[in-house]
Amino acid sequence: MLPAARHQAIVDAVQRERVVRVSDLAQQLGVSLMTVRRDIELLEEGGKLERIHGGAKLPGDVSTHEPGFELKSTQLTAEKRAIALEAAGLVHEGMAVGLSAGTTTWALAKELVNGPRITVVTNSVRIADLFHHAPSNGSVRFASTVILIGGERTPSDALVGPLATAALKQLHLDVLFLGVHGMDADAGFTTPNLLEAETDRAFVAAARKTVVLADHTKWGLLGISTIAALDAADEVISDAGLGPEAQRVLREKVGRLRLAAA
Structure with missing residues (x-):
């Protein structure tokens, strides 16, 4: 060439x-x-x-740049679905499940809409809408309960800020599936939105178990604000494209690393 x-x-x-x-x-x-x-x-x-x-x-892909939902939802769809399928296996009947905003957590929501009956707590308008309009596939089933917390809307369709954080402080979740903008050995899990970082920290505090969903391109990306250190995650689910150095760091820092095959 x-x-x-x-x-x-x-x-x-x-x-x-x-x-x-x-x-x-x-x-x-x-x-x-x-x-x-x-x-x-x-x-x-x-x-x-x-x-x-x-x-x-990308040049100029700065730590405060927040891509919109529509753009992100078209990227790495096979990897995100593989991560979602792996994560769906951790969800069981009767659980209180937190789903933070993001396209990978949205992919997980698509796997859960006709799954076990659960209570979903989310700050994602897209995820709440997905459950609201979920088809029943002709079968009789009890719908999951969905709690959409309020707040200020971001470009990624997350509801964030003091209202969202206050609501989460009143709740207790069995498991949180957390979407992130970036992962870094030193900065941890990050986001380009300061208010979203605060809301995501409240999500983490409300959950008995935190599972981060992040495709391999998230490694090395830095948002302006840290949500949590790497060791705050009980599990990270990524895809097979994750590099060996990233794998080494994550296996050392987090409770468990799963790599989903796309």
Whole structure:
């Protein structure tokens, strides 16, 4: 592959995935790690991307940037569904289940709508609407109870702020499935929205067990505010694309790491 074509392939991958790893690019392009690193350096000089440890990301993808729900829901759909299927196996009849806002937790909600009868507590308008309009597939079943907490709406359709946090402080959840913007060895689980971080911390405090749902592209992303340290998660469910260094750190820090096959 000529350098120009290789550079375009790297730029396309970054624009599609937002964060890419050097090792993945080298494998996809059939070149050495050193070649990819040199390509990334040149592309960074041209403003096409930004180097990060072990890979590259979109330039200007700053810690306060909050992508909208519609865009995120079209990305990594196979990985998110695999994570959702793995997470659904942790849910049983009668549980009080917290689902924070996000496209991966939304994918989980789609697996749960016709599953066991549970009580769902969420700050996601999309998730609440999904349960409200869930088809019964012609069978007679008791619907799950859905509690949508109030608050200020974010670009990702999360309800956040003092009202949401106050409501969560009154509740007790068997398990929380937490969606995050990014994961980092030092910063932990992060979000680009300060109010959402506060609400998510209240979710974590209300739950007996916290399970973080995050695809492999979340590793190395930093939002402006930390929700919790990595060791606050009882489990992390990601996908098989998660790199070996990320796997090592997470296995060391969290109670359990599950990798779902897409």
